[in-house]
Amino acid sequence: MNVATLPDTGAAPLARPPVPPPYGMLAELTHRCPLQCPYCSNPVELDRRNAELDTQTWLRVFSEAARLGVLQVHLSGGEPTSRRDLEEMIRHCVKVGLYTNLITAGVGITPERLQAISDAGVDHVQLSFQGADAATTDLVSNFRGAHERKLAFAAQVRRLGLPLTVNSVVHRANIHQIPDFIELALTLGAKRVEIAHSQYYGWALRNRAALMPTREQVFWALEIVEKARERLRGVLTIDAVVPDYYAKYPKPCMNGWGKQSLNVTPSGKVLPCHAAETIPGLDFWNVRDHSLPEIWQDSPAFNAYRGTDWMPPLCQGCERKEIDWGGCRCQAMAIAGDAAETDPACHKSPLHAHLLALAEEDAARQEQPFDYRRYLQPDRAS
Amino acid sequence: MAPALAPAGIPRLARGVRLRHDEARGQWVLLAPERVLHPDPVAVEILRRVDGARTIDAIVDDLILAFAIDRERVAGDVDAFLANLALKGMVEVAT
Numbered sequence: 001m002n003v004a005t006l007p008d009t010g011a012a013p014l015a016r017p018p019v020p021p022p023y024g025m026l027a028e029l030t031h032r033c034p035l036q037c038p039y040c041s042n043p044v045e046l047d048r049r050n051a052e053l054d055t056q057t058w059l060r061v062f063s064e065a066a067r068l069g070v071l072q073v074h075l076s077g078g079e080p081t082s083r084r085d086l087e088e089m090i091r092h093c094v095k096v097g098l099y100t101n102l103i104t105a106g107v108g109i110t111p112e113r114l115q116a117i118s119d120a121g122v123d124h125v126q127l128s129f130q131g132a133d134a135a136t137t138d139l140v141s142n143f144r145g146a147h148e149r150k151l152a153f154a155a156q157v158r159r160l161g162l163p164l165t166v167n168s169v170v171h172r173a174n175i176h177q178i179p180d181f182i183e184l185a186l187t188l189g190a191k192r193v194e195i196a197h198s199q200y201y202g203w204a205l206r207n208r209a210a211l212m213p214t215r216e217q218v219f220w221a222l223e224i225v226e227k228a229r230e231r232l233r234g235v236l237t238i239d240a241v242v243p244d245y246y247a248k249y250p251k252p253c254m255n256g257w258g259k260q261s262l263n264v265t266p267s268g269k270v271l272p273c274h275a276a277e278t279i280p281g282l283d284f285w286n287v288r289d290h291s292l293p294e295i296w297q298d299s300p301a302f303n304a305y306r307g308t309d310w311m312p313p314l315c316q317g318c319e320r321k322e323i324d325w326g327g328c329r330c331q332a333m334a335i336a337g338d339a340a341e342t343d344p345a346c347h348k349s350p351l352h353a354h355l356l357a358l359a360e361e362d363a364a365r366q367e368q369p370f371d372y373r374r375y376l377q378p379d380r381a382s
Numbered sequence: 383m384a385p386a387l388a389p390a391g392i393p394r395l396a397r398g399v400r401l402r403h404d405e406a407r408g409q410w411v412l413l414a415p416e417r418v419l420h421p422d423p424v425a426v427e428i429l430r431r432v433d434g435a436r437t438i439d440a441i442v443d444d445l446i447l448a449f450a451i452d453r454e455r456v457a458g459d460v461d462a463f464l465a466n467l468a469l470k471g472m473v474e475v476a477t
Contacts, residue, residue: 023418072416101415123397123400124415161397163397192415192416
């Protein structure tokens with residue numbers, strides 16, 4: 001369909017067929033965070049507090065999400081407990097039938113606050129660990145004492161009977177601790193652990209030289225996770241986010257652009273994924289101007305890479321096009337310089353060897369300093 | 383295979399597990415941490431009776447009344463289904 005070549009009749013443009021609704025919404029309530037992880041999935045240009053949506057707007061967005069068909073809301077950030085209205089948001093989500101998942105760093109949250117969050121009806125808590133021991137967690141998060149606080153927080157989560165997931169992002173500085181992360185999750189009474197290999201966009205791309213593991217480390221990690229899954233079946237669910245620089249096939253990023261989930265930033269922009277703002281020229285609509293169902297259906301950014309029509313010939317002719325969905329648009333942008341190219345993680349991409357060479361070059365480096373996540377520009381408003 | 387449950391046990395969904403009707407898609411869903419499960423019609427009938435008050439026996443009785451089906455088969459199905467969810471930590475059974 002090439003509507004652009006039709007003569008302009010002055011009639012209203014053809015409506016697109018309805019898009020199946022999303023299952024999940026990531027609500028980045030704030031970019032404020034006590035930690036400074038060098039692989040943070042927030043954009044390099046962080047939103048300031050004075051740019052954040054107010055409570056009433058978030059409540060409207062949650063109502064619209066429920067109406068649209070969202071089932072699970074991930075309350076994230078930054079650190080979502082930096083918002084004093086978090087409990088009010090959780091109560092509202094419960095009221096409109098949304099399943100709420102709190103994604104937190106677990107530092108600076110008093111037992112009383114956690115009790116209030118639990119009383120508000122939160123369904124699940126996901127707690128990050130930057131290392132499996134105090135030295136590593138404190139180094140990677142650049143927060144002295146973070147590990148001890150997280151342990152205490154996890155214990156309190158379990159005391160309240162809330163289900164707990166331990167999330168650990170792994171990279172060269174902690175990949176050897178994967179068995180310890182799994183043990184830590186068991187010790188803390190978590191039912192689920194995420195072993196998420198760092199994904200190289202934004203902050204992590206800036207820190208790739210310090211974070212990239214070797215191919216041997218990555219394959220060792222995959223084997224360890226497989227064995228632990230077998231051993232702990234029924235005891236601990238282990239979900240892995242795979243590393244893709246050494247892969248043969250690209251990850252099916254977001255299970256397809258604009259297909260299952262959406263992401264609302266602290267200032268109200270609605271994105272198909274965390275990193276979508278790294279693609280220049282995309283028009284992201286804001287919840288201040290449009291309803292969420294309208295954005296999901298009609299926003300140019302969501303429709304840019306939805307389905308398979310946008311794909312280059314290499315992907316169009318591939319039998320895996322509805323398995324991988326062309327991989328990751330942001331990675332195509334970062335490595336190939338064009339978001340509509342085949343993801344270089346795919347072995348069919350002409351840039352696949354280049355991507356591998358980048359990984360091997362970075363992985364072979366001596367220890368590198370972290371460029372910690374922080375606000376880059378001074379706050380003009382304060 | 384999961385061990386059999388006591389018929390007098392009272393099952394309830396664990397915290398963090400919720401059954402709800404998904405109006406947008408016209409189906410029942412079981413929500414758990416990072417999971418959306420689509421129970422089949424038989425599973426839905428069982429899950430709707432898991433209310434933290436009824437015993438497994440009472441759930442079986444209720445299903446027999448509602449669907450006029452054979453006790454032995456229903457009891458076996460209910461036990462297998464709930465025992466599997468209990469193994470996954472999604473259902474807790476108080477005895």
